[in-house]
Amino acid sequence: MQFFFEVLIGGLLSGVMYSLVALGFVLIYKASGVFNFAQGSMVFFAALTFVGLLEKGLGFWLALPATLAVMIVLGLVIERIVLRPLINQPQITLFMATIGLSFFIEGLAQLMWGANVRGLELGIQDEPLQWVSDVAGVNVSKFDLVAAGIAAVLVSTLAIFFSRTRIGRALRAVADDHQAALAVGIPLQQIWGIVWAVAGAVALVAGLLWGARNGVQFALTFVALKALPVLILGGFESIPGAVVGGLIVGASEKLAEVYVGPYVGGGIEGWFPYVLALLFLLVRPEGLFGEKIIRRI
Amino acid sequence: MMRHKSVAVWLASAALGTAVAFGATAAVADEQFIPLLSYRVGAYASGGTGIFGGYIDYMNMINQRDGGINGVKLTWEECETEYNTARGVECYERLKNKGALGASMVMPLSTGITYSLIDRVATDKIPLVTIGYGRTDASDGRVFPYVFPMLTNYWSQNTTKIKFIGMREGGMDKLKGKKIVNLYIDIPYGKETIPVLDAQAKKYGFIVTHIPFTAPGNDQQSQWLQIRQIKPDWVILRGYGVNVPVAIKTAAKSGFPRDHMVGVWWSGSEEDTIPAGDAAKGYIAAGFNVAGTNYPVIKDIQKYVYAKNLGNMEDKSRVGSIYYNRGVVYGIITVEAIRKAQEKYGKKTLSGEQVRWGLENLNLDDKHLKQLGAEGFLPALKMSCADHEGSGLAKFQQWDGKQWKVITDWITPDRELVRPMIEQSAAEYAKEKNLTLRDCSKEG
Known part of the structure; x- marks a missing residue:
């Protein structure tokens, strides 16, 4: 039973890391109704820019705001150059634009900073907390706990920002219908600019935590793959949904790998979350926290 | 500014290599074309940039220092595969007929691309050289005349790993009852050693x-x-790229001692350990080449290539790293195989079929390696018609927190176990493809 709880806790903490990436997707989806294919690339770009600035001699506390500024500028530039010309275009057009954007950002990051793998040390030990091991016999990493804390702060801040502010309400209108939102005076460009800038900031947080764990390298773009089942489960437009979806995906994939994997040759956690998400789609297509859409025919 | 400069140098040398290659028809006797199926972007770029950087620098050094191989200049052209099998095949098709007599040989640096090219190279008569990777049973040259998994294949290296573990445990008899976990990436490369480990x-x-x-x-x-939960005595790691630092860091998080983790050579570079930080201290990996700049061959590259600002590496501090030196090993084998083939066919541009003979008759003993400035840098090698591996030796190295330290001499593989398995597997392939085995006693 102790081992079961260890797997469960480890899975939940992994899930928090997935949620951090999923949050960026949610923000863009809320504003434009589009799945931002480039979110993984933004995570990579942010982490690589941060370590690149560190290598240039900037200290941690200078590199952090500098990278944040770069991500905000990147978000604003994307809005101005890529999205603004596509206002009122079908959502599939916007989606295709984000695919192109993804390749562009990946290439730009490697052109600016090179393709070398870098280490990133945030000063948080990724080793088991000894007192937890002694008391409960369960290994829990300090790094995972800090990541969970950061995710909690981020989610709370974003949830308040988007539910209690005018921008948050405007977001929903924009996502529903660009033209109607413009007609009632909602500044679409401004909203998109803000949301892409915030998504850039979220990508920075995710990039720093994933980069510290795995090293800063191209494979950071793949963490986005973990976010897709999280979004299906939690709902594409719900910030709390991204967190709950992440926890479900993290816990279920670890339990499945440990308890079911050995009977089927192992290596099932890569596809298990997608199967789970597909099953969920059959029952609740809008996800746990997504809006139920009823259309008049 | 430095970055722009090195990009410019890289573009210039690539353009020069390409230009020479395109001009090959006008000067047939002086050039030997090498296609480079490289990857400089994407998930495995750190491996690709290091290895192809070392490979190009070595060939450039031969051109600069010796004026080529007996006067025959080496030319090359890169094609970006991104470690993607489909793109690798596309690059092969694009480059195979370039140069005066087509490609001399091809090194795809990917097991996936290797598997896709095996049938094609036999038809095109271009040697497929896979040093330290690829299809293990292709070591049987009677079935795979155009495939060369040289120096050491995955099964041989796995037996050296078990020998190393046996040495650490105090003898092979002490392995009885020990628990070993084989942690592998779930792709053909990762699965390749399961049969030999079971045996x-x-x-x-x-x-x-x-x-x-x-x-x-x-x-x-x-x-x-x-x-x-298993509480193994040792963990063998078969990864490449991001999963290696992740494995090392997760081992640390799980409290597993890193000096009881043994990686394959694709899990044993600076790019694997530096991102893992302090967690990597003590981690062990096999290797068929060593790190360091204190070898005459590397010093010559610095003298004849980097001193003239012709180096391929953007980050010069990587010269002497594991991946860079592996690229130099690739260069040494390429050059020496062509040199060997020239002994038979003359000092002129050779076809892939002629270079194949050079590969099959290559004999790099310690004396020869010393002449090349590479004594101890790579293991001695003796190829034959039947044996396309030629060595099987591996050294083991340990990360001390800053650099790789060699901790063993060359360890011999368990050929008694591996060779029959290779021959059996190759025979099954021959039967499936309806191939007739070459009679090596009749080949000169």
């Missing part, structure tokens, strides 16, 4: 558990929880 477990009486992780392997929490 070794039977032979030595240890218990092996195979645990896969899904590519790219950027989260291995559940695998390491299983490992924690």
Whole structure:
């Protein structure tokens, strides 16, 4: 039973890391109704820019705001150059634009900073907390706990920002219908600019935590793959949904790998979350926290 | 500014290589074309940039220092594969007919691309050289005349790993009852050693558990929880790219000692350990080349290439790293195989078929390696019609927190175990493809 709880806790903490990436997707989806294919690339770009600035001699506390500024500028530039010309275009057009954007950002990051793998040390030990091991016999990493804390702060801040502010309400209108939102005076460009800038900031947080764990390298773009089942489960437009979806995906994939994997040759956690998400789609297509859409025919 | 300069140098040397290659028809006797199926972007770019950087620098050094191989200049052209099998095949098709007499040989640096090219190279008569990777049973040259998994294949290296573990345990007889976990990436490359490990477990009486992780392997929490439950004595790691630092860091998180983790050579570079930080201290990996700049061959590259600002590496501090030096090994084998073929066919541009003869008759003993300035840099090698591996030796190295330190001499593989397995597997392939085995006694 102790081992079961260890797997469960480890899975939940992994899930928090997935949620951090999923949050960026949610923000863009809320504003434009589009799945931002480039979110993984933004995570990579942010982490690589941060370590690149560190290598240039900037200290941690200078590199952090500098990278944040770069991500905000990147978000604003994307809005101005890529999205603004596509206002009122079908959502599939916007989606295709984000695919192109993804390749562009990946290439730009490697052109600016090179393709070398870098280490990133945030000063948080990724080793088991000894007192937890002694008391409960369960290994829990300090790094995972800090990541969970950061995710909690981020989610709370974003949830308040988007539910209690005018921008948050405007977001929903924009996502529903660009033209109607413009007609009632909602500044679409401004909203998109803000949301892409915030998504850039979220990508920075995710990039720093994933980069510290795995090293800063191209494979950071793949963490986005973990976010897709999280979004299906939690709902594409719900910030709390991204967190709950992440926890479900993290816990279920670890339990499945440990308890079911050995009977089927192992290596099932890569596809298990997608199967789970597909099953969920059959029952609740809008996800746990997504809006139920009823259309008049 | 420095970056722009090095990009310019890289573009200039690439353009020069390409220009010389395009001009090959006008000067047939002086050039030997090498296609480079490289990857400089994407998930495995750090491996690709290091290895192809070393490979190009060595060929450039031969051109600069010696004026080519007996006067025959080396030319090359890169094609970006991104470690993607489909793109690798496309690059091969694009480059195979370039140069005066087509490609001399091809090194795809990917097991996936290798598998896709095996049939094509036999038809095109271009040697497929896969040093330290690729299809293991292709070591049987009677069935695979155009495939060369040189220096050491995956099965041989696995037997050296078990020998190393046996040495650490105080003798091979001490392996009985020990628990070894084989943690591998769930792709053909990762699975390649399962049969030989099972055979070794039977032979030595240890218990092996195979645990896969899904590519790219950027989260291995559940695998390491299983490992924690098994409480193995040793963990063998077969990864490449991001999953290696992840494995090392997750091992640390699970409290597993890193000096009981032994990686394959694709899990044993600076690019694997530096991102893992302090967690990598003590981690061990096999290798068929060593790191360091204190070898005459590297000093010549610095003198004839970097001193003239012709180096391929953007980050010069990587010269002498594991991957860079592996690229130099690729260069040495390329050059010496062509030189050997010239002994038979003359000092002129050779076809892939002629270079194949050079590969098959290559003999790089310690004396020869010393002349090349590479004594101890790579193992001695003796190829033959039947044996396309030629060596099988591996050294083991340990990360001390800053650099790789060699901790063993060359360890010989268990050929008595491996060779019959290779021949059996190759025979099955020949039967499936309806191939007739070459009679090596009749080949000169």
